[in-house]
Amino acid sequence: MALKRIIRNWxxxxxxxxxxxxxxxxxxxxxxxxxxxxxxxxxxxxxxxIRAAGVINTGVLDLVEREIHIGMSTEEIDKLVYxxxxxxxxxxxxxxxxxxxxSVCTSINDVVCHGIPRADEFLEEGDxxxxxxxxxxxxxxxxxxxxxxMGKTTPQREKLVRVAKECLQVGMEACKPWSFVGDLGYAIQxxxxxxxxxxxxxxxxxxxxxxxxxxxxxxxxxKKGTGMLLVPGMVFTIEPMINGGSWEVCLDEEDPLEWVxxxxxxxxxxxxxxxxxxxxxxxxILTY
Ligand code: MF3
Ligand code: CO
Ligand code: CO
Numbered sequence: 001m002a003l004k005r006i007i008r009n010w011x012x013x014x015x016x017x018x019x020x021x022x023x024x025x026x027x028x029x030x031x032x033x034x035x036x037x038x039x040x041x042x043x044x045x046x047x048x049x050i051r052a053a054g055v056i057n058t059g060v061l062d063l064v065e066r067e068i069h070i071g072m073s074t075e076e077i078d079k080l081v082y083x084x085x086x087x088x089x090x091x092x093x094x095x096x097x098x099x100x101x102x103s104v105c106t107s108i109n110d111v112v113c114h115g116i117p118r119a120d121e122f123l124e125e126g127d128x129x130x131x132x133x134x135x136x137x138x139x140x141x142x143x144x145x146x147x148x149x150m151g152k153t154t155p156q157r158e159k160l161v162r163v164a165k166e167c168l169q170v171g172m173e174a175c176k177p178w179s180f181v182g183d184l185g186y187a188i189q190x191x192x193x194x195x196x197x198x199x200x201x202x203x204x205x206x207x208x209x210x211x212x213x214x215x216x217x218x219x220x221x222x223k224k225g226t227g228m229l230l231v232p233g234m235v236f237t238i239e240p241m242i243n244g245g246s247w248e249v250c251l252d253e254e255d256p257l258e259w260v261x262x263x264x265x266x267x268x269x270x271x272x273x274x275x276x277x278x279x280x281x282x283x284x285i286l287t288y
Pocket of ligand 2: 205206237
């Protein structure tokens with residue numbers, strides 16, 4: 001008989017009294033569910049730090065929303081993000097992150113994510129663009145992205161942008177305290193498929209706050225009751241990438257830095273992202 005290996009992420013120092021919170025997490029862990037490591041539960045001080053980073057990150061995206069226009073280059077968006085962030089005594093997290101060269105990701109049409117701003121790339125009527133900003137303030141991270149439609153676009157693109165936004169919403173609503181990452185993945189997948197869209201599987205949301213990318217991987221497809229347990233005090237993103245065609249993606253061969261991700265079939269892709277705090281009653285958005 002093989003002994004099922006349980007991942008024992010939750011640790012209680014020897015001799016220390018168990019709190020009710022410890023007991024509840026341990027009861028899941030002992031039944032073989034994947035539970036968070038202790039450090040993924042943020043302290044009140046950390047939560048306030050992430051919240052403050054979120055306020056600046058939202059300010060950046062609001063600025064982009066006011067300024068973005070047809071004919072603008074994606075490099076100009078980068079400049080707006082860099083200057084606003086620095087003026088607020090914060091740091092744009094993408095800049096120099098694992099070799100990423102700019103302060104923001106700007107992903108147009110069939111670019112799924114990690115589009116790199118360029119001086120020779122101009123927004124055109126009908127384009128759909130995702131602007132993804134992450135701000136570091138006093139060492140704390142907040143991460144969010146929005147879609148913008150340039151002028152008038154096709155009904156298909158309008159629908160894709162709307163469905164992607166709804167996917168973030170249904171994922172958020174599926175996230176009750178003591179639910180699982182798989183629950184939100186299931187809800188997102190169901191909503192996308194019902195609307196004839198697909199969900200990118202190779203990139204996911206993530207824990208965030210003390211670092212840019214922490215555990216858990218927040219997959220946007222899944223089975224209910226699987227993946228990591230989501231408990232009050234965890235901070236993570238949900239950021240479904242929704243494609244009009246197939247879910248498959250590839251690296252852009254024209255990007256020597258190997259950051260830019262495209263849809264494999266050239267179809268359009270849309271994404272919305274927030275940073276969330278799990279509370280006793282459900283998710284609180286930290287990037288509004
Ligand atoms: N902001 C992205 C995310 O949502 C990560 C971008 S990494 C970068 O996780 F280096 F490209 F900025
Ligand atoms: Co993110
Ligand atoms: Co992001």
